[in-house]
Amino acid sequence: MSHKIVFLDRETLDANLRKPNFPHDYVEYAQSAPTDVVERLKGATIAITNKVPLREETLKQLPDLKLIAVAATGTDVIDKAYTTANGITVSNIRNYAFNTLPEHVIALIFALRRNLVNYVDSVRRGRWQEANQFCYFDYPIYDISGSTLGIIGYGALGKSIATRAEALGMKMLINDVVPGPNIVDIPTILREADVVTLNLPLTPQTKNLIGAKELASMKKTAILINTARGGIVDEQALADALRGGVIAGAGFDVLTVEPPKQGNILLDPTIPNLIVTPHVAWASKEAMQVLADQLVDNIDAFVAGAPRNLVTA
Template sequence: MTHKIVFLDRESLDANVRAPSFPHEYVEHQSTWTPDEIVERLKDADIALINKVPMRADVLKQLPKLKLIAVAATGTDVVDKAQAKAQGIVVSNIRNYAFNTVPEHVIGLIFALRRAIVPYANSVKRGDWNKSQQFCYFDYPIYDVAGSTLGIVGYGALGKSIGKRAEALGMKILPYDVFPQDGLVDFETVLTQSDIITIHVPLTPDTKNLFGAEQFKKMKNSAILINTARGGLVDEAALLEALKSGEIGGAGFDVVAQEPPKDGNILCDADLPNLIVTPHVAWASKQAMQILADQLIDNVENFVAGKPSNVVE
C-alpha cells in the first residue's frame, strides 16, 4: 500500500524532513490557510503533517480518508481532537525536543528584562548617552538575577529544565503544577512571592486567561511575566494595562493570542520599555528543529508500522 502524505505548512519548519521508509507519495505546501485549501489538499491523503494549520470539525468531516494528523509541535490545540477521535483519526505530537532551546530563550528574556538590556540599548541608539552629564545614567531600574525568585507555572520537562538553569544562576524556584509531585507550591504562592513567573502549561478551556487582572494585582510591582507557551493563557488587554500602570514590572512574550498578528496585536504594537515580544521562535534553534523533524517522521513511520507513538487523546 502506498500512503499519501501531505505537509500543509512546510515553511514553518527550517530543517531537513527525511523521506519515510515505506512506499509513499509526498506533497508539501509552504503554507495553507483556508478551510477550502485544507480540504482540497488533503482530500486524497491518509497522513497530514501540520504545525499550526487549524484542523476543525467542519474540515475533518470532509476528509474521510484521513487516518493520521502528525503535528510538528507539542501543542495540539489546532486540532479538534474530539472530532478526530470520532472519525478514528490518530493525532500525534512532538515531545521532549525543546529541552535546550525554550529554557535558553526564557533565561534570555529574564536577563533582558531584569537587567533592562533592551531599553538601555535603545536609549543609546537614540543618543541619550551622548547627552549624559555622567559616565552612565539610570533611566531604567536594574535588578540582579541571582537571589531572585522564579515561579514556574507548569512543572513538566520544560519547567524542570528551566528550574535547573535558574538554580545554577543562584535563583530560588517556586514550582507549581496541577499534577501532584514533590516540592510544589500553590498558585497563590507563585503569584505573591515570585520576582519572575514563567508559564509552561498547555492552552485548554481551564487555562485560558490563566493570568488576568486578578492575578496581576497579586503579583509584585517589580515582577516580570514570561510566556513562551500559548498566547491565550494571558489576558493581553489586562497585561498591557498592568504594564502601563506599573502594577507589574515587565513582560517577555514569545506568543500572542492570534498568530501571525495580521490585524495587529496590542502587545506587538505597544511601545513600552518593559515589554519584549518575539515572534514564536523560542522553540526554533537549528538543533531543536532537526530533532523535531526527525521525531515527526518517526511518528509517521511508527503509525504505519502499527505502533503509533506520541498519541494525543
Template sequence: MEHEIVFLDRESVGADVRKANFPHNYTEYQSTWTPEDIVERLKDATIAIINKVPMREEVLKQLPKLKLIAVAATGTDVVDKAYCKANGITVVNIRGYAFNTVPEHVIALMFALRRNLMAYVEDTRNGRWAEVDQFCFFDHPIRDIAGSTMGVIGYGAIGKAVASRAECLGMKILPYDVFPQDGLVDLETVLKESDVITLHCPLTPETANMIGAKELKMMKPTSILINTARGGLVDEAALADALKAGTIAGAGFDVLTKEPPKEGNILLDLKMPNFIVTPHVAWASREAMQILADQLIDNIDAFVAGNPQNVVE
C-alpha cells in the first residue's frame, strides 16, 4: 500500500521535515483553516499531519481513507479523539521535545514580571529617567526571585523541568496535579501561598477555566500568573478584571483561548506593562522544533511499521 501523506499547516513547524521511510506520496500546504479545504485536501489521504487544524466529526466522517492523524504538537484538543477511536483512526502526538524551550520561556516571563522590566523599559523610553533628580527611580516594585515560592499546576515533564530551574534560583516549589504523586499539595494551597503560579495542564472539559475570578481572588496581590499551556485554562475576562483591579500583580501569557485572535481578545486590549503576551512561541526554539519534526516522522514511520508510538487515547 502506498500511503498518501498530507501536511495541512506546514508553516507551523520551522524545521526540516525529513521524508518518511516507506513508499508514499507527500503533499504539504502552508495553512488550512476551513472545513471545506480540510476535506478537499485530505480526500485521498491515509495520513494527515496537523498542528492546529481542527479535525472534528463533521470533517472526519468525510474522510474514509484516513488512518492516522499525526499531530505536530503535544496538545490534541483540536482532534475529536472519541470519533477517531470509534472509527479506527489512530492519533499520535509529540512528547518530550519542549524540555528546555518552555521552561526557559516561563523563567523569562517570571523575571520580567517580578522585576517590572516592561514598565521600566517603557518609562525610560518615554523620558522618565531624564526627569528625576537622582541616578535612578523606583516607580515600580522590584521583587526577588530567590526566597519566593512557585506554584506549579500540572506537574508532568514540563512542570517538573520548570520547577528544577526555579529551585536552582532559590525558589520553594508547591506542585499540584490531578494525578497522584509524592509531594503534591492541594490547589488552594498553591493559589494562596505562591508568589508565582505557572500552568502546565492539558485543556480538557475538567480543566477549562480552572483559573477564574474565585481562584484569582485567592492569590496574593503581589503574585503573578504565567500560562504557557493552553489559553482555555484561564477565564480571560476574569483575568483582565483582576489585572485592572490589582487583584494580582501581573501575568505572562503565551496562549489565548482562540488563536490566532482574528476577532480580537480582551487580553490584547490591556495596555498594561504588568501583562506580557507572546504569540504561542514558548515551544518554538530552533532546537525544540527540530526535535519535534524528527519525532513527527518517527511517529509516522512507527505506525506504518505496525508499532505505533505516542498514541493518544
C-alpha cells in the first residue's frame, strides 16, 4: 500500500526531515489555515500537524485518514475523542526537549531572580551615568542557591529541571499526578516556593489552575514560570498580580492564543517584571532535530504495524 503523507505546517519545524521507509507520496505546506485543511488532506492516509487543529467537523470529511502524527508533545489541537472512537491513530513526540526547555527555565530563573532585564534597561536609559557611586540597587537581587523551587508537573521535563536546579543549590518541592513519598500539594508549593515552574499539559482540569487566589497565596518575592501551555494561568490575574506587587515576577513562553494577532494582556510593556518569549523554549537546533527524527520514527512504526507514542482520549 502506498501512503499519502501531508505535513500541514512544516514551517513550525526548523530541522531536516528524512524520508519514511515505505512507498509514499509526500506533500508539505509551510502553514495551513483551518479553511485549507480538508482540501489539503483529501486522500491522505497520514497527516502531520504541529499546531493546525483537527476537530470532528474536519476529521469526519477525511475517510482515508489513518494516522495523525503530531509534531509536538501537546495534543490539545486534536479531537481525541473522535479519533479514538473512529479508529484514527494519534502519535506524539516525547522526551525530545530534555535539554532545551529546562535550560530555558533556568535562564528565566536567573534573569528574574537577578532582575537582569530591569538593570539592562536602566543602563540603556542612562541611569548608571546618574548614579552617585559605582553601582546602584534600584531592583532587588536574590540568590538562586538556597532558594526553593516548586515544580508542578514532574514528568521527564520536570525531572530534568530539578537536576539542573539541584546543581545550583536549590531546594525542591514537587507536585505530580503520580503519587509518591516526596509529593506535596499545590497550595504548599505556592505558599513556600521562591520559584514556581509549571510543566503540565493543558486540560479541562488544569485550565486556569493558577488564578488570583493562587497568586495571592505566593510569597511577594516569588516568581512564576510557565513554559507549558497558555491557559494554565489566568492571564488577567497574572497581569494584575504583577502590577500590584502580589508576586515579584513571571517568565512566560506561552500564551492562550498563539500567535497573539489580536493582542494579549501579557504583551503590555507596562507590566513590571514580566518576561515573555515566543514559545521557543523547546526550539534549540538540537532538540528540533531529535523531534524531526522521532516524528518519522513514529510514522515508520505505524506503517510497520507496531505503532508507538500513542495518544488516546
